[in-house]
Amino acid sequence: MTTKTEIQALLRFLSQDARIPLPMAMSKIKELQSAKLTSSDSLAKSPITAIQAIFTDEKLAKQVLSAAKRVTKKRGREPGKASSESPAKRKKTMSTEDPATPAAIEESLTLPRSDADEEELAKTILHTNRAPLVLAFATKLLEFTMPSQPLSSRLSLAQAVVSVNARTKAISLGIEKGTSAEDDGWGQGQPKVRVMGRDIRVMKRWGYGWKEEKSEQGTHYLKAEDSDALDSQKTLKQEDETDNEPALWGLDLEALRSSNGPLVSGAQGAKGSGLPVYTAQSARAYLLKSFASMPSPMDDASLPKKKSAAMLKAEKEQNLGLILQALDLVFRSWVGVLSREELDKRVWAWYVAVRPEVENGVAGWGGKGEVRLSQMLNLRRKG
Incomplete structure (x- = not known):
């Protein structure tokens, strides 16, 4: 069975x-x-x-x-050809391998892709809440504004944007009180980058040698689709100082404050320093489970059989591929027209234009609504 x-x-x-x-x-x-x-x-x-x-x-x-x-x-x-190794021996062999090589990490984080055309995308309506939509926008945006960063870093930085935005919103609604960890000075001494109009404190991942990996697609470890994306990004109007940065982590300053630090400036890495960071794995998992399909209106007699959990999960993953494809079309249409800084400034307004409608105030916190990819496609540059 x-x-x-x-x-x-x-x-x-x-x-x-x-x-x-x-x-x-x-x-x-x-x-x-x-x-x-x-x-x-x-x-x-x-x-x-x-x-x-x-x-x-x-x-x-x-x-x-x-x-x-x-x-x-x-x-x-x-x-x-069946394996001649016993399960115990295979398990032992796997456990002795290093799962944390840059290649293995980046490969494990691959996001779903879609080859859907514009017509199919325009018909797609998804059901989600606002936070994962911000995460999708930020993750795709960073392919264009920080193309030299690996996927693990882009996911971490994108999750930082979601968390900082959620904290700001919670304070404005009275759900949380007090000042943010950033305002309390917990990020002092750490560099920062700007993503979707927000300053994100980061930690440099010294020693993460993903750029040194060799492959048929390039001189550093990237999946083929990422290499293609990098080639297209070279036409952006200006170079960014982050092109010469090592891989980055987004720092979780709220977690740092909760644990009472200490913050060590110039820390070598998450494991060595103990500094809390937004993990790429959790950001990816959030994306994979967050984009459901809108149910089709139909009478009881024509209702289909209930989908299994496996089918629903696969459907959500495919939907993520669709939304990332739509966002890719939007951002690519502005390549060569906007600088990276200008593109970053515009994206929050684009997100607001397509985000799901929810109730105002506390009642709408975490609420879900529809996202029409046709509206997203309308954000593309005309002409």
């Missing part, structure tokens, strides 16, 4: 690696289960005829098989 975790992994493989539209992927789950093709490994070992019997279209079947072999090869396992 296929577990929920296996279904979730299968849906993720089909929608992200094999590029099968999520609705189609969902509709094929039962057939794949019946054929005992419930993982990329089993698909990689399967003859093309078995896959084509399920997907019917030969091109799609080849697409699925190629993706399965690619994913299996990437994990270092040969299709059709």
Whole structure:
């Protein structure tokens, strides 16, 4: 019997690696289960005829098989060849490997991508609250304003923006009282960068050698899509001093104040200094779970069967890919027209223009509403 975790992994493989539209992927789950093709490994070992019997279209079947072999090869396992190692030995081998290499860290943080065209994006309506939308805006913005920073740093800095904004809003609504940790001086001595109009205190990640990694796409560790993005960003009107910065962490000053410090200026890294930072992993997890689809209005007789937790999770991940794709189109339309500083100044207003409508005051805190990607696309430069 296929577990929920296996279904979730299968849906993720089909929608992200094999590029099968999520609705189609969902509709094929039962057939794949019946054929005992419930993982990329089993698909990689399967003859093309078995896959084509399920997907019917030969091109799609080849697409699925190629993706399965690619994913299996990437994990270092040969299709059709069972591992001769015992589970205990495999576990021991994995535990002795260093999971914290820059390459492994950046690879683990990869965000969903979408190849959806403008027409599909314009039809998309998502259901979410405001905080993850700020996080999505900031994460994508940083690809353009700080293109030399790794994804782990961009996620950390973006989460810092969300937290600082939430703190400011909470104080204005009377939910929290007092001054911020920044106003109390807890960030003194640490450098800062500007993201979406807010100053974020940062810590330099000395020794994080991600730029020194070699790959076919460039001279430092970046996924292919990030390398493409960097090439396009070179047309921005001005260079930024952050291009020469080491990788950064966004400092969590509120956590620092709660623990009563101390703040050590010029700290070498989060592990060595004990300074609290916004982790890329938590920011990524928040993004992955936050963008649901708007339910379609229909009468009770035509209501579809309730989606499983695995299906809902896969759907949210695909939705994240859609919203990041829409934001990418918006930001790219301004490349070569706005400087990085000018782009940063505009983005908060763009976010306000498309954010979900919620009740005013405390009643709307954390409230959810719809986000229309058609409105987001309207933020692109005209002409």
